Amino acid sequence: MIDALRAQHLGIVFQPQYLLPGTTLCGFEALVRLNMADERSIAPEHFLPLAAHAGLMGALTLFMVETACRTLKAWRELGHPPVFISVNIECEDLADILFAPRVCRMLAEHQVHRGQLEFELVERRFLELCDTSRTNITQLRGAGVRLAMDDFGTGHSALSQLAELPFDVVKIDKSFLARIPQDAVACTLLARVVDLCRALHKQVVIEGVESVAQLDWIAALPLQGIRLQGNALSLPLPGAQAWAARPQHA
Ligand code: G
Numbered sequence: 001m002i003d004a005l006r007a008q009h010l011g012i013v014f015q016p017q018y019l020l021p022g023t024t025l026c027g028f029e030a031l032v033r034l035n036m037a038d039e040r041s042i043a044p045e046h047f048l049p050l051a052a053h054a055g056l057m058g059a060l061t062l063f064m065v066e067t068a069c070r071t072l073k074a075w076r077e078l079g080h081p082p083v084f085i086s087v088n089i090e091c092e093d094l095a096d097i098l099f100a101p102r103v104c105r106m107l108a109e110h111q112v113h114r115g116q117l118e119f120e121l122v123e124r125r126f127l128e129l130c131d132t133s134r135t136n137i138t139q140l141r142g143a144g145v146r147l148a149m150d151d152f153g154t155g156h157s158a159l160s161q162l163a164e165l166p167f168d169v170v171k172i173d174k175s176f177l178a179r180i181p182q183d184a185v186a187c188t189l190l191a192r193v194v195d196l197c198r199a200l201h202k203q204v205v206i207e208g209v210e211s212v213a214q215l216d217w218i219a220a221l222p223l224q225g226i227r228l229q230g231n232a233l234s235l236p237l238p239g240a241q242a243w244a245a246r247p248q249h250a
């Protein structure tokens, strides 16, 4: 992993997010890939646990943030409209008091605008935030970086706590969409979860849009302002191809 970082065998793919109504591209989730010499690539689920074991997640996050900032600058110079890039982070990143200052330096170096960088932290890790984490989050949000609660609905947040946790965006876990539209209970549940997130004044992302039937179901609801992400809209793509992605069925 250290060697991969040094030899730049780490790659990033970008999965588009689209804003309802319609399919306006609004941003991308950055996802790491480990590229092998023979052009195969290894999925994160296989190498992230090794990286974590080796204490390399902090270095990985900084690599992802740096690349995201550099990419946003390059896209701007190519004349693309402004979008955001969302990077997955870990609780340990936020526990380092130098994290927010380092990120802010990268934002400044690449002239990334407010709102162009988003971080994703999985729901269950929100329960582990320490004072230092909260200081980092305050500093980052002050610098225009949004924080998303990833995989929402898979953790154990008490609903009563949700209003107090420091985040801007909810990514509703793909398990909610998985049994839609055939399962009436799942349909009601997802619609009510969206209502809940809106009542908390959070931006909402529905993840894991895998089928045309799911897209049709979503299109029939009053979901203006909600973001969609999923393989039915676009797979994660290398940066050079990310802007050519066009949702095929929406
Ligand atoms: O594409 P997918 O197989 O890309 O991702 C699998 C898992 O790996 C997801 O849970 C995702 O959040 C995580 N992941 C992908 N890229 C990164 C990354 O850059 N940093 C961290 N911490 N997790 C990532």
Ligand code: G
Residues within 6 Å of the ligand: 015, 031, 088, 120, 150, 151, 174, 207, 208, 209, 210, 229, 230, 231, 232, 236
């Ligand atoms: O845990 P997190 O939500 O960060 O991880 C995103 C993961 O979800 C990545 O592995 C990404 O490749 C995957 N993903 C993105 N869109 C879809 C989809 O429509 N269906 C499924 N099953 N996975 C998806």
Ligand code: MN
Residues within 6 Å of the ligand: 029, 088, 120, 150
């Ligand atoms: Mn994510």
Ligand code: NA
Residues within 6 Å of the ligand: 150, 151, 152, 171, 173, 174, 207
């Ligand atoms: Na997620």
